Amino acid sequence: MRAGFYQFAPALGEPEQNLKKITDALSGCEADLAVLPELALTGYVFNDRQEVLDLAETVPGKSAEKLAELAVKKKMTIVTGFAEKSGSAVYNSALLFTPEGQIRTYRKNHLFHEEKLFFTPGDLGFPVFNVKGVKIGLLVCFDHLFPEAARTLALQGAQVICHPSNLVLTGKAQVTTRSRSMENRIFWILANRFGTETNGDKSLTFSGCSQITDPDGRIMVQAGGFEEGFFAVDINPALADDKSVTPLCALFQDRRTDIYLL
Numbered sequence: 001m002r003a004g005f006y007q008f009a010p011a012l013g014e015p016e017q018n019l020k021k022i023t024d025a026l027s028g029c030e031a032d033l034a035v036l037p038e039l040a041l042t043g044y045v046f047n048d049r050q051e052v053l054d055l056a057e058t059v060p061g062k063s064a065e066k067l068a069e070l071a072v073k074k075k076m077t078i079v080t081g082f083a084e085k086s087g088s089a090v091y092n093s094a095l096l097f098t099p100e101g102q103i104r105t106y107r108k109n110h111l112f113h114e115e116k117l118f119f120t121p122g123d124l125g126f127p128v129f130n131v132k133g134v135k136i137g138l139l140v141c142f143d144h145l146f147p148e149a150a151r152t153l154a155l156q157g158a159q160v161i162c163h164p165s166n167l168v169l170t171g172k173a174q175v176t177t178r179s180r181s182m183e184n185r186i187f188w189i190l191a192n193r194f195g196t197e198t199n200g201d202k203s204l205t206f207s208g209c210s211q212i213t214d215p216d217g218r219i220m221v222q223a224g225g226f227e228e229g230f231f232a233v234d235i236n237p238a239l240a241d242d243k244s245v246t247p248l249c250a251l252f253q254d255r256r257t258d259i260y261l262l
């Protein structure tokens with residue numbers, strides 16, 4: 001399958017503009033799977049919870065329906081970060097749109113820094129979605145620093161992890177996600193944003209360098225730190241089913257759950 005990410009700089013508070021940019025970019029690509037950054041429709045630098053509430057949308061809802069239509073039209077699986085309103089809660093979610101028009105949801109479990117003031121922690125665990133025989137797990141940004149998250153997905157059979165991100169700590173996730181790929185023998189699509197976002201006195205710079213890694217932890221493709229574009233490679237998800245490291249060692253069989261503290 002052809003799998004890729006669209007690295008760009010979403011505009012804060014401009015969901016329609018961001019949706020148009022995403023639609024234009026993906027309309028011109030040939031891929032089976034496309035991953036977008038965290039909170040790709042709303043931007044990230046918020047001053048208070050009300051700002052997030054004003055921009056967040058329900059699922060289904062107007063933007064989710066447009067992305068679902070795009071996925072069907074392009075026969076593509078699309079994963080995006082999304083500010084999801086549900087009752088009085090707002091989740092920092094990743095949505096997966098199948099080529100058949102279904103929508104699947106993951107809600108970020110490890111909220112980063114001030115996200116704790118604006119969002120509700122995830123309550124859906126770590127689901128794995130089977131899309132046309134490919135087992136896909138979703139994580140959002142800071143989740144990468146918790147090896148238990150990727151391991152939980154891999155133990156359920158995830159072959160590809162899609163990882164919408166808004167990384168502010170430069171260089172860390174490019175290392176951890178290589179390791180997570182290697183230690184679980186899975187593919188990993190890290191879709192980060194780039195650019196500086198300012199809201200009043202607050203400003204954050206995001207580090208780009210989105211990448212795809214294979215089950216050996218090799219970088220298959222990586223974007224630059226300030227580069228906008230769609231980057232894709234051919235991957236064979238079935239390679240992730242082979243957990244052997246040597247003829248006598250296999251990653252999951254050799255785990256010593258009898259002595260671990262977790």
Ligand code: ACM
Nearest residue numbers: 112141142166168
């Ligand atoms: C992050 O979790 N957005 C750093």
